[in-house]
Amino acid sequence: xxxxxxxxxxxxxxxxxxxxxxxxxxxxxxxxxxxxxxxxxxxxxxxxxxxxxxxxxxxxxxxxxxxxxxxxxxxxxxxxxxxxxxxxxxxxxxxxxxxxxxxxxxxxxxxxxxxxxxxxxxxxxxxxxxxxxxxxxxxxxxxxxxxxxxxxxxxxxxxxxxxxxxxxxxxxxxx
Amino acid sequence: xxxxxxxxxxxxxxxxxxxxxxxxxxxxxxxxxxxxxxxxxxxxxxxxxxxxxxxxxxxxxxxxxxxxxxxxxxxxxxxxxxxxxxxxxxxxxxxxxxxxxxxxxxxxxxxxxxxxxxxxxxxxxxxxxxxxxxxxxxxxxxxxxxxxxxxxxxxxxxxxxxxxxxxxxxxxxxxxxxxxxxxxxxxxxxxxxxxxxxxxxxxxxxxxxxxxxxxxxxxxxxxxxxxxxxxxxxxxxxxxxxxxxxxxxxxxxxxxxxxxxxxxxxxxxxxxxxxxxxxxxxxxxxxxxxxxxxxxxxxxxxxxxxxxxxxxxxxxxxxxxxxxxxxxxxxxxxxxxxxxxxxxxxxxxxxxxxxxxxxxxxxxxxxxxxxxxxxxxxxxxxxxxxxxxxxxxxxxxxxxxxxxxxxxxxxxxxxxxxxxxxxxxxxxxxxxxxxxxxxxxxxxxxxxxxxxxxxxxxxxxxxxxxxxxxxxxxxxxxxxxxxxxxxxxxxxxxxxxxxxx
Numbered sequence: 001x002x003x004x005x006x007x008x009x010x011x012x013x014x015x016x017x018x019x020x021x022x023x024x025x026x027x028x029x030x031x032x033x034x035x036x037x038x039x040x041x042x043x044x045x046x047x048x049x050x051x052x053x054x055x056x057x058x059x060x061x062x063x064x065x066x067x068x069x070x071x072x073x074x075x076x077x078x079x080x081x082x083x084x085x086x087x088x089x090x091x092x093x094x095x096x097x098x099x100x101x102x103x104x105x106x107x108x109x110x111x112x113x114x115x116x117x118x119x120x121x122x123x124x125x126x127x128x129x130x131x132x133x134x135x136x137x138x139x140x141x142x143x144x145x146x147x148x149x150x151x152x153x154x155x156x157x158x159x160x161x162x163x164x165x166x167x168x169x170x171x172x173x174x175x
Numbered sequence: 176x177x178x179x180x181x182x183x184x185x186x187x188x189x190x191x192x193x194x195x196x197x198x199x200x201x202x203x204x205x206x207x208x209x210x211x212x213x214x215x216x217x218x219x220x221x222x223x224x225x226x227x228x229x230x231x232x233x234x235x236x237x238x239x240x241x242x243x244x245x246x247x248x249x250x251x252x253x254x255x256x257x258x259x260x261x262x263x264x265x266x267x268x269x270x271x272x273x274x275x276x277x278x279x280x281x282x283x284x285x286x287x288x289x290x291x292x293x294x295x296x297x298x299x300x301x302x303x304x305x306x307x308x309x310x311x312x313x314x315x316x317x318x319x320x321x322x323x324x325x326x327x328x329x330x331x332x333x334x335x336x337x338x339x340x341x342x343x344x345x346x347x348x349x350x351x352x353x354x355x356x357x358x359x360x361x362x363x364x365x366x367x368x369x370x371x372x373x374x375x376x377x378x379x380x381x382x383x384x385x386x387x388x389x390x391x392x393x394x395x396x397x398x399x400x401x402x403x404x405x406x407x408x409x410x411x412x413x414x415x416x417x418x419x420x421x422x423x424x425x426x427x428x429x430x431x432x433x434x435x436x437x438x439x440x441x442x443x444x445x446x447x448x449x450x451x452x453x454x455x456x457x458x459x460x461x462x463x464x465x466x467x468x469x470x471x472x473x474x475x476x477x478x479x480x481x482x483x484x485x486x487x488x489x490x491x492x493x494x495x496x497x498x499x500x501x502x503x504x505x506x507x508x509x510x511x512x513x514x515x516x517x518x519x520x521x522x523x524x525x526x527x528x529x530x531x532x533x534x535x536x537x538x539x540x541x542x543x544x545x546x547x548x549x550x551x552x553x554x555x556x557x558x559x560x561x562x563x564x565x566x567x568x569x570x571x572x573x574x575x576x577x578x579x580x581x582x583x584x585x586x587x588x589x590x591x592x593x594x595x596x597x598x599x600x601x602x603x604x605x606x607x608x609x610x611x612x613x614x615x616x617x618x619x620x621x622x623x624x625x626x627x628x629x630x631x632x633x634x635x636x637x638x639x640x641x642x643x644x645x646x647x648x649x650x651x652x653x654x655x656x657x658x659x660x661x662x663x664x665x666x667x668x669x670x671x672x673x674x675x676x
Contacts (some may be wrong), residue, residue: 001337001338001601001602001603001604002587002602002603006604007338007427007604009601010602010603011604014603018345025352028367031367032364033362033364044513044629045363045632045633046361046628046629046633047362047625047628047629048364049359049361049362049364049567051624051625051628052359052620052621052624052625053352053355053366053367054354054502056348056352056355058352059344059348060253060345060349060352063341063344063345063348065346066341066573066589067339067341067342067345070339070341070495083332096398096399097398099397100394100398100598101397103393103394103397104595106393107390107570107574107591107594108576108591111574111587111588111591112588115574115587116245124571124574126306127567127571128567128568128571131566131567131570132563132564132567135397135563135566135567136563136564137559142297151564154564154568158568158571162436162571162572165224169227170224171227171381172226172227172579172582173583173589175578175587
């Protein structure tokens, strides 16, 4: 989790977003049929598909407002943009965030562009090879050749084995 | 029920069931022992693998993995000082100090025995309490089911939010909202599908769980990978501290009761059971200061409670269709995949199902007793596998698991989307468990609310006049109002005044 002060500032931004989402839900619920002829009744508001989203939208607005008020009381809303710019400026030094962004991009590329573009086992082997290499190879020193060989073996073996189990024994075709 | 349980204990002991039980429990122990891999993830991944199995065989595998993965963290907690998952965090406090004192074998053997006792207490509670709960649930109308779903989401939010309880409620509402996506069942109206046919059938729970529990864990573990710990490799004698367990027999019973009690509360998992039990054991011990310095009673309290919680968490799954913990939520999802609809009618549609599940728990407890001790030295080797290898494999399995259920690329996209969203939400203090509970209970809440209003002609009177509804309503109001500073201050002032008098 983020440190408390940063978390409260993030709360202000996120709870504002959730309030908007709750209001959008309420609007969308209001557009749903509230006196439907489908069920044969005249104005059976309690059978409306909009009832449930309307209740949830209301609760979301109330609860998010509670978070917003608590966060605002604690840190105020003055330097949120300064915090964001400071965070962006600190990105080149922030190794943790870089790692997370790298992983998200790698998994995203594998899912949205990799799968389906070639044989699933090949694409998955490349994905695993790159993923393991990125986090296992740095600071390897003299162990690097051994680690490269191990990475290649794992990257090839895991998708092949799983594809075999799923297709042959569980009758699940690969994507 | 007891007779049926004994019959099932023999009937399910076929060679294939036992083979699957042993394999799944071993897998669960490894999953639980490895830091970053949780019981929920073990059950979720295995449910994709067991989709083609018969219901009985799939349940044998899932129960084995569930029990193994709740027990497994004790190995890493004791040997490494890092719990494999949150359920084993309380064990690490005294367990790792015992290991550093050269008593790792004793600590692990005692933790294993405590886990076995805990699992047995959980299954006894399941056998005894389930018929009572079924009888109670048969009096439920749509009003009670709606309030139960709402109570489940809110109490889970209150107890699992690491920051502010209201964030847990928001996460729960978010889950209920997700459940509202798709064609609703009363009028067949498409809600929030945006014309996407993949959303018309609603959002599957398995991709959400895989995304929500696998990807954030992968991101977090590899983000903080600088954290290095030394493994205690000197195991020593694998003999449980029988004397400590015998002298602490009432403590063991108390821990079991806490585990079952916490398990029954919707969405509150084994980690909270372990902490609550550890805290109670420390407070009630004549030497509370000895906790945290290698007191084996701390290990016993935590391990008994987290395993007793399994039986407790399965009780509401089978009798009400409400999961007691995140892995139990996955178990509920798996039951739905196999066409079994848990709830009060389960005991009539499948009379042997509950005793069968209790029998599986009994066999799983025996399996962890044997495997747990046999696998200690393997655990030492497994814990040496770098997370940089394990986590990419977990991400790959999450992708494959999401696809395999519906043979649908959309499920993989959903898994990725929820993985990223849950990671970001957890960073700002929103828990995932209430969202999963909300997703599972959303349809029940929606349909029950409208049916209840239909039955009363639009009147809310049954919500405030039926005895069980009043009970649920009171519980909801209490759980909400106790988060208010004003109410808490009011209560503490009153108690202080009474204490002075």
